Amino acid sequence: MALAVEHITRTFGGRTAVDDASFTIVPGRLTGFVGGNGAGKTTTMRIILGVLAADGGQITWQGRPLDPAARRGFGYMPEERGLYPKMPLLEQLVYFARLHGLSRTRAARNAEELVEALGLTERAKDPIEKLSLGNQQRAQIAVALVHEPTALVLDEPFSGLDPLAVDTIVTVLSERAARGIPILLSSHQLDVVERLCDDLVIISRGRIRARGGIDELRARHSGRRYHIDAGTDMGWLRGVPGVVVTELSGDRAIFETDAEATAQRVLRESLDRGPVHAFTPEVPRLAEIFRDVVADTAAPDTDPARTEEHAA
Numbered sequence: 001m002a003l004a005v006e007h008i009t010r011t012f013g014g015r016t017a018v019d020d021a022s023f024t025i026v027p028g029r030l031t032g033f034v035g036g037n038g039a040g041k042t043t044t045m046r047i048i049l050g051v052l053a054a055d056g057g058q059i060t061w062q063g064r065p066l067d068p069a070a071r072r073g074f075g076y077m078p079e080e081r082g083l084y085p086k087m088p089l090l091e092q093l094v095y096f097a098r099l100h101g102l103s104r105t106r107a108a109r110n111a112e113e114l115v116e117a118l119g120l121t122e123r124a125k126d127p128i129e130k131l132s133l134g135n136q137q138r139a140q141i142a143v144a145l146v147h148e149p150t151a152l153v154l155d156e157p158f159s160g161l162d163p164l165a166v167d168t169i170v171t172v173l174s175e176r177a178a179r180g181i182p183i184l185l186s187s188h189q190l191d192v193v194e195r196l197c198d199d200l201v202i203i204s205r206g207r208i209r210a211r212g213g214i215d216e217l218r219a220r221h222s223g224r225r226y227h228i229d230a231g232t233d234m235g236w237l238r239g240v241p242g243v244v245v246t247e248l249s250g251d252r253a254i255f256e257t258d259a260e261a262t263a264q265r266v267l268r269e270s271l272d273r274g275p276v277h278a279f280t281p282e283v284p285r286l287a288e289i290f291r292d293v294v295a296d297t298a299a300p301d302t303d304p305a306r307t308e309e310h311a312a
């Protein structure tokens with residue numbers, strides 16, 4: 001059931017927007033797609049959705065090239081939101097579900113469930129244009145989900161939402177992932193991606209810089225930084241070969257080591273000297289991993305025209 005991006009390349013007027021990108025979106029897992037402005041996320045997603053052609057490479061679904069019939073089963077949220085402004089919310093959801101071939105009963109049931117799950121019950125009869133921007137965003141998510149999609153591709157589903165709205169959508173998406181469909185979502189909100197996603201794809205200047213499970217990436221980027229909280233003064237740590245003490249305050253210290261074995265030696269020696277209340281390897285936040293991974297590639301990938309457009 002996996003959805004795979006295989007060696008996708010796309011140029012615009014000689015400028016490469018996506019360069020030999022490959023990654024897999026695994027069923028039942030939420031994959032976060034992160035990258036700076038103009039990194040190539042939307043272009044990649046458009047290619048997956050078939051609204052833009054690739055110059056090279058292919059998208060596969062369940063091991064075979066993705067065809068239009070299979071693609072119609074997908075749910076998506078494009079960067080340019082496209083709903084009918086005058087049509088009432090609930091009616092619009094039923095309409096889209098019917099368009100995908102669902103029976104009237106099932107379409108109505110799905111639409112009502114989503115309206116409730118997304119906290120839109122009181123807005124159900126309002127035309128889209130009367131909804132606040134945050135509610136329009138929720139409505140867009142509902143449209144992506146109403147036909148029971150086989151896969152989900154969401155471009156910036158959280159942009160412009162307050163933290164409560166983000167939580168509501170996170171709950172709905174996690175529930176969909178638990179049903180076993182692959183979900184790809186792009187976001188600039190690394191804290192949300194960190195909380196929500198299982199897998200991560202980092203893109204910069206059109207190239208995939210890292211991909212894999214978030215826990216696995218964290219472990220890979222963890223370095224060897226430890227926090228120790230002991231019962232005796234830790235001043236002696238400064239003299240240990242292979243250790244660089246970055247912070248020291250009485251019986252607490254933060255230090256880096258040249259090897260895991262050195263950290264273990266520090267722990268043993270600390271225990272010889274007295275009690276140790278905590279000994280914890282530092283786990284990097286996603287923002288740090290992101291900075292690490294794109295550090296050497298970040299600066300020129302921003303197109304000023306688009307940056308302004310996004311800032312507006």
Ligand SMILES: Nc1ncnc2c1ncn2[C@@H]1O[C@H](COP(=O)(O)OP(=O)(O)OP(=O)(O)O)[C@@H](O)[C@H]1O
Pocket residue numbers: 012016017035036037038039040041042043044303306310
């Ligand atoms: N239709 C187009 N014509 C010309 N250049 C384009 C077009 N679409 C995208 N690009 C260029 O391709 C590059 C990648 O853009 P893309 O929209 O995929 O990035 P993104 O990661 O989605 O960025 P953002 O986070 O700002 O939305 C940019 O340099 C952009 O200017």
